Amino acid sequence: xxxxxxxxxxxxVGLLIAMEWNxxxxxxxxxxxxxAVLVLAGWFIxxxxxxxxxxxxxxxxxxxIYKPITTFLKIN
Amino acid sequence: MADQTGQIGGEALLxxxxxxxxxxxxxxxxxxCWDRIELNDVxxxxxxxxxxxxxxxxxxxxxxxxxxxxSGGGAMQGGGLQSITLVRxxxxxxxxxxxxxxxxxxxxxxxxxxxxxxxxxxxxAKSGITELVxxxxxxxxxxxxxxxxxxxxxxxDVLKVAPEIERYSAETVRELSGLHVGMEVTLIDxxxxxxxxxxxxxxxxxxxxxxxxxxxxxxPYLMGSAVFKEGKMIGQLTERMTRGVMWVRNExxxxxxxxxxxxxxxxxxxxPIRETTKLTPVIQNGKWKMIVAIETEGDLIxxxxxxxxxxxxxxHLMQVALRKDIETRIKRTLQHVQHGMKADxxxxxxxxxxxxxxxxxxVKDRWEEKFPTLDIxxxxxxxxxxxxxxxxxxxxxxxxxxxx
Amino acid sequence: xxxxxxxxxxxxxxxxxxxxVATADLLxxxxxxxxxxxxxxxxxxxxxxxxxxxxxxxxxxxxLFPDESIIQFSGKIVGTFLGKLCGLxxxxxxxxxxxxxxxxxxxxxxxxxxLETPVLVVVSSIVFxxxxxxxxxxxxxxxxxxxxxxxxxxxxxxxLLLMIPFMKIDNLFPMLEHxxxxxxxxxxxxxxxxxxxxxxxFVLPFSANEEKGMRTGxxxxxxxxxxxxxxxxxxxxxxxxxxxxxxxxxxSAIQMISYADFFENIDSIVxxxxxxxxxxKISIFYFALALxxxxxxxxxxxxxxxLPLGLLLVVFSFWVAPNLSQLxxxxxxxxxxxxxxxxxxxxxxxxxxxxxxxxxxxxPPKTMTSPPAKE
Numbered sequence: 001x002x003x004x005x006x007x008x009x010x011x012x013v014g015l016l017i018a019m020e021w022n023x024x025x026x027x028x029x030x031x032x033x034x035x036a037v038l039v040l041a042g043w044f045i046x047x048x049x050x051x052x053x054x055x056x057x058x059x060x061x062x063x064x065i066y067k068p069i070t071t072f073l074k075i076n
Numbered sequence: 077m078a079d080q081t082g083q084i085g086g087e088a089l090l091x092x093x094x095x096x097x098x099x100x101x102x103x104x105x106x107x108x109c110w111d112r113i114e115l116n117d118v119x120x121x122x123x124x125x126x127x128x129x130x131x132x133x134x135x136x137x138x139x140x141x142x143x144x145x146x147s148g149g150g151a152m153q154g155g156g157l158q159s160i161t162l163v164r165x166x167x168x169x170x171x172x173x174x175x176x177x178x179x180x181x182x183x184x185x186x187x188x189x190x191x192x193x194x195x196x197x198x199x200x201a202k203s204g205i206t207e208l209v210x211x212x213x214x215x216x217x218x219x220x221x222x223x224x225x226x227x228x229x230x231x232x233d234v235l236k237v238a239p240e241i242e243r244y245s246a247e248t249v250r251e252l253s254g255l256h257v258g259m260e261v262t263l264i265d266x267x268x269x270x271x272x273x274x275x276x277x278x279x280x281x282x283x284x285x286x287x288x289x290x291x292x293x294x295x296p297y298l299m300g301s302a303v304f305k306e307g308k309m310i311g312q313l314t315e316r317m318t319r320g321v322m323w324v325r326n327e328x329x330x331x332x333x334x335x336x337x338x339x340x341x342x343x344x345x346x347x348p349i350r351e352t353t354k355l356t357p358v359i360q361n362g363k364w365k366m367i368v369a370i371e372t373e374g375d376l377i378x379x380x381x382x383x384x385x386x387x388x389x390x391x392h393l394m395q396v397a398l399r400k401d402i403e404t405r406i407k408r409t410l411q412h413v414q415h416g417m418k419a420d421x422x423x424x425x426x427x428x429x430x431x432x433x434x435x436x437x438x439v440k441d442r443w444e445e446k447f448p449t450l451d452i453x454x455x456x457x458x459x460x461x462x463x464x465x466x467x468x469x470x471x472x473x474x475x476x477x478x479x480x
Numbered sequence: 481x482x483x484x485x486x487x488x489x490x491x492x493x494x495x496x497x498x499x500x501v502a503t504a505d506l507l508x509x510x511x512x513x514x515x516x517x518x519x520x521x522x523x524x525x526x527x528x529x530x531x532x533x534x535x536x537x538x539x540x541x542x543x544l545f546p547d548e549s550i551i552q553f554s555g556k557i558v559g560t561f562l563g564k565l566c567g568l569x570x571x572x573x574x575x576x577x578x579x580x581x582x583x584x585x586x587x588x589x590x591x592x593x594x595l596e597t598p599v600l601v602v603v604s605s606i607v608f609x610x611x612x613x614x615x616x617x618x619x620x621x622x623x624x625x626x627x628x629x630x631x632x633x634x635x636x637x638x639x640l641l642l643m644i645p646f647m648k649i650d651n652l653f654p655m656l657e658h659x660x661x662x663x664x665x666x667x668x669x670x671x672x673x674x675x676x677x678x679x680x681x682f683v684l685p686f687s688a689n690e691e692k693g694m695r696t697g698x699x700x701x702x703x704x705x706x707x708x709x710x711x712x713x714x715x716x717x718x719x720x721x722x723x724x725x726x727x728x729x730x731x732s733a734i735q736m737i738s739y740a741d742f743f744e745n746i747d748s749i750v751x752x753x754x755x756x757x758x759x760x761k762i763s764i765f766y767f768a769l770a771l772x773x774x775x776x777x778x779x780x781x782x783x784x785x786x787l788p789l790g791l792l793l794v795v796f797s798f799w800v801a802p803n804l805s806q807l808x809x810x811x812x813x814x815x816x817x818x819x820x821x822x823x824x825x826x827x828x829x830x831x832x833x834x835x836x837x838x839x840x841x842x843x844p845p846k847t848m849t850s851p852p853a854k855e
Contacts, residue, residue: 016787023784031784034777038788045795057799058576059806062814070813073665110597189745216592219745220735264736267722430653 005050013043116143119184122161123246125231126208127197129167134200134208136174137165137232139246140182141190161244163235171211188217193246194224194263195231195282198309206270206307212263220264223253226302226309228283237284237294248296249282256329258298258318270307273429273440274420274447277304278321281312305419305444313412320409323402324368324422326353333374337397342380344394346460349374357428359435365451366424372402373459379469383478386467390478391460398458410452420447486688489696491622493703494629496677499764500531500704502757503584504673505711505730511812512712513723516666519656520723521713523666528705530820531674535697537827538680542693544834550681550827551775557834566826567776570678571769573822575789577676578765579796580807580815582607585758586797587804592731593751603797610763611790614770615783618686621767628756635753636707639734640714646736647717670708672816675823677701682768727808766793 016039017024024032049055120141129135139161164181168174179186194212196205212218227234234245242248253260259280261269269277283299301318303311313321322328332347351372358365376385383390413419425443429436439446468477487495513520538550545553550570555563586603594602613621656663680697687693711730715723718733726732731750738744770789774782801807 013791016791020784020787027784028780030777031779031781034773034779034785035788038785038792042788042791042795045799046791049795049798053798054802055799058572059800059810059814062818066814066817069817073668109601111594216595220732221738221744264719264722268720271725272721426650430650433654433657 002050006047009043009046009050013039113185117184118187119182120187120189121191122244123193123195123235123249124188124191125195125197125227125235126171126200127230127232128199128203133167134170134174135165135167135232136171136178137163137235138175138178138186138191139163139235139244140186141244161246163232165232171208172215188215189219191218191246192222193249194218194222195227195234195249196225196279197227197231198229201226201279201302201304201309204306204308205304209263209266209270213267218263220262222263223250224261224263224266224279225249225282226279228281228299233294234282234284234296237296239295240293245296252296252298253280256322256327257331258315259301259322259327269421270304272423272426273436273443274423274425275306275443276419276421277307278302278313278421279304280318303413303417303419303421305417310419311417313409316405317409317412320405321413321421323351323370323406324353324355324409326351328372332377333398333401334378335394335397335401337381337383337393338400340381340383340393342382343378344376344381344385344397345378346374346398347377355422355424355427357424357431359428359432363451364428364446364449365453366427367453367455368406369455370402370406371457372398373461374398375462376460376464379463382469382472382476384468385460385463387479395458395460398460399456402456402458403454406454414450414452415448418444418448424450485617485619485686487619487622487683487686488688489692491626492680492683492687493696493700495622495625495683495760495764496679496697496700497703497707498625498629498632498757498760499676499679500673500701501707501711502754502761503581504670504708505754506584506588506728507808507811508670508673509712509715509729510724510726511669511808512666513716513729514812515668516662517657517721517724518652518654518716519663520666521652521709521716522663524670524705524708524712526664526667527671527674527708528701530671530824531677531701531704532698534675534677534824534827535680535694535701537824537831538678538684539694539697541827541831541834542681542684544838547685549685549772549775550678550830551772554826554830557830557837564776566830567772570822570826571772571776573818574765574769574772575792575796576800577815577819578762578769578793579800580810581758581762581765582793582797583800583807584811585755585762587807588728588731589751589755591804592728593747600794600798603794606759606762607766607790607794607797609759610766611786613759613763614767615786618683618767618771621763622686624763625760628760632753632757633707635749636711639737639750640710642737642739643714643718643733647714648720649717651717651720669811669816672819674701674704675820676765678823678827679764679768681827682771683764727804766790769793 020035024035045055120143121138122141123139125137125139127135127137140163142160142162164178166174166177166181168177175186196208200208212222213220234249237245239245239248242251252258259278261277261279266277266279278301280301281299282296284294285297286294298315300312300314301321302309303313319328319331328349328351330347331349332345333349334343334345336343349372351370354369356367356369358367379385383393385391385394413421420443424447425436429440468474509520512523516523541550541553545556551567554566557563558566582603585606586599589602590597590599613624677697677700684693715729715733718736719726719729723729731747734750735745735747737746766786766789770782770786773779773785773789779785801810
């Protein structure tokens with residue numbers, strides 16, 4: 001558990017929330033929920049990436065999907 | 077009205093000024109935080125030499141520029157010019173390894189960005205340079221336009237020399253190349269030659285000579301060129317041969333040619349010689365031929381004969397002599413390179429590949445055998461354009477001058 | 481949404497032009513050269529066909545649904561659920577693509593220029609800058625593009641001219657050595673970049689003069705094609721056979737420029753120009769992402785979610801690949817085709833379905849009174 005990195009990321013997330021605090025208070029609940037979801041998603045994936053830089057993601061999905069075309073065209 | 081960060085501006089003086097303060101602070105970042113380096117913490121490399129060290133390692137020597145000698149110019153005491161460069165060497169498994177060891181001997185960060193001269197020692201050239209060029213091509217700092225040379229003997233010796241005209245030997249070597257009296261090969265040219273279909277390369281050779289009288293003062297000069305096959309040096313060419321190669325490669329820029337006409341006494345010199353070479357590959361009935369068409373022209377600068385070369389007939393005689401001279405020169409070079417060394421340093425392989433891709437693809441792997449069998453046809457046309465500032469040969473009484 | 485802002489057709493064109501070109505001169509020329517070798521300059525012309533198609537689709541759809549971006553009207557064509565799905569796919573791909581773009585930007589800066597700076601710093605600073613720009617609104621974005629893009633274009637043109645003395649026409653031959661197939665294979669990757677013109681869909685609702693729309697789009701794609709062709713051509717002519725083996729061939733070609741012994745090593749000017757172009761590209765993508773997400777969620781304003789999306793962008797830029805070699809392989813194999821899959825195929829399907837539906841709506845009344853008219 002890389003506490004230093006986690007702390008840093010949380011600080012940045014906190015900063016983001018603080019910057020938007022005023023406009024979030026004034027806006028609808030939908031906006032606040034959306035904001036929270038996005039920020040949490042970012043926070044979570046960032047921490048995962050810090051611990052495992054090789055985290056499988058979209059790239060791997062795409063590789064699988066497009067494998068037939070890639071091998072057919074013999075691109076590489 | 078859209079604001080920058082959602083805050084209502086004009087609230088308080090501090091808020092207003094906060095944005096300008098932020099702007100000014102961000103200016104400080106323009107220098108780059110991690111990559112900032114002061115000029116006096118940088119060791120500017122002007123030339124690098126690579127030799128074979130002991131135990132089959134590489135000895136890297138770099139010539140580093142010392143700026144302080146320039147600024148302290150007024151206060152020179154005693155005789156002798158203080159050298160404004162110094163040379164440091166270290167051994168390593170490869171260039172990167174050796175470089176890190178040299179860094180331990182120099183208090184400033186080594187910077188390759190201004191290094192225009194790379195010399196390969198004769199010994200290491202013979203054992204192969206392909207691995208050495210990888211560092212230069214891959215690392216972002218060394219420039220693609222840097223010049224490559226082979227040095228007679230150890231490269232480090234050339235770097236240590238303090239020449240007489242230029243400030244440091246790297247500049248001498250570089251300027252010599254720029255004059256096109258010998259070959260000029262940049263890093264990217266070398267890479268192309270090593271990877272190309274001809275698998276042969278050529279690099280100019282730098283050697284040191286001592287001026288008569290002051291045997292201790294050595295100066296670098298261009299002494300012919302080195303021929304490589306598959307990255308290893310296999311032979312040398314004299315200056316005359318190198319000139320022959322340059323004729324075929326379309327690299328002769330400005331030089332002097334001295335010819336002697338048949339049945340005439342005395343030499344005639346022409347300068348500047350300009351030339352254009354056109355290579356045309358031809359495959360006819362299975363016979364591979366390369367037509368080398370050279371068009372060259374020059375002005376007279378010395379007439380040692382007793383001919384009046386303003387007369388058209390006599391001029392024609394001289395033009396024929398010029399043509400024959402170039403032809404002989406090139407033929408001799410071709411004999412040596414094509415049949416002796418079997419190295420395609422003229423780029424004939426690329427020419428065939430461009431014009432006859434299918435036929436070339438068939439012989440691509442056997443080019444070393446195919447190349448000596450090429451028929452080379454020379455078509456040279458030479459013109460003497462101007463006779464210089466005087467017409468008849470100077471110093472000979474007019475009665476002895478041949479007019480026709 | 482907030483009050484309507486207006487941008488002109490010219491501004492629109494200037495916003496989308498760098499989107500196609502800015503990063504396509506980094507890693508893509510090497511990819512193209514590996515497939516097409518000395519015919520690499522012909523590949524952008526083939527690849528631009530995808531761009532023209534996408535522009536056509538986008539503008540036709542815009543005619544059917546003015547004032548709405550593709551996220552908004554996709555539900556009207558295929559129903560709420562499928563519409564939301566299309567929107568989600570496109571938005572997610574915006575996030576992924578922008579992550580790739582930012583990563584390419586970061587890798588280039590750190591790999592060639594600021595060798596010791598952590599990539600995170602480079603990436604965060606550009607995302608932060610783009611966040612501020614996007615938050616300021618589309619008019620600001622359009623005006624920024626209007627100011628910077630002409631400068632970038634002029635500087636690029638100047639660079640190309642300066643490279644002329646170092647070009648060797650011989651490098652073009654043998655032309656079409658292995659036929660047309662390598663050219664098509666070379667176009668496999670760049671065509672993805674051309675399909676990014678789907679971004680027009682997000683910018684069109686703000687445009688003032690509707691009639692010039694399609695022409696502007698076509699002209700933009702045409703200019704993009706010209707730009708990429710000339711970049712590929714000049715790289716090929718200067719470097720020759722070395723292009724497939726270099727990481728950033730265009731950048732290496734520019735380093736060849738040297739006049740009178742002192743006008744050389746002009747890398748800094750090139751990078752400054754290039755960063756400007758990349759900044760505009762990332763901002764437009766970011767804007768489309770933010771606006772699209774807000775539309776998808778039916779929020780009243782997209783501005784509050786700009787910053788968290790920025791965080792996600794930084795995260796994604798690291799997620800897409802663990803190192804530069806993998807990133808280069810990704811670009812060679814999957815990036816091009818997946819962009820077309822989302823940005824051209826989805827609008828294509830939507831357009832076909834919208835057309836069929838329109839026909840179905842028109843046909844039934846006619847059969848009652850007269851034989852159906854053949855369109």
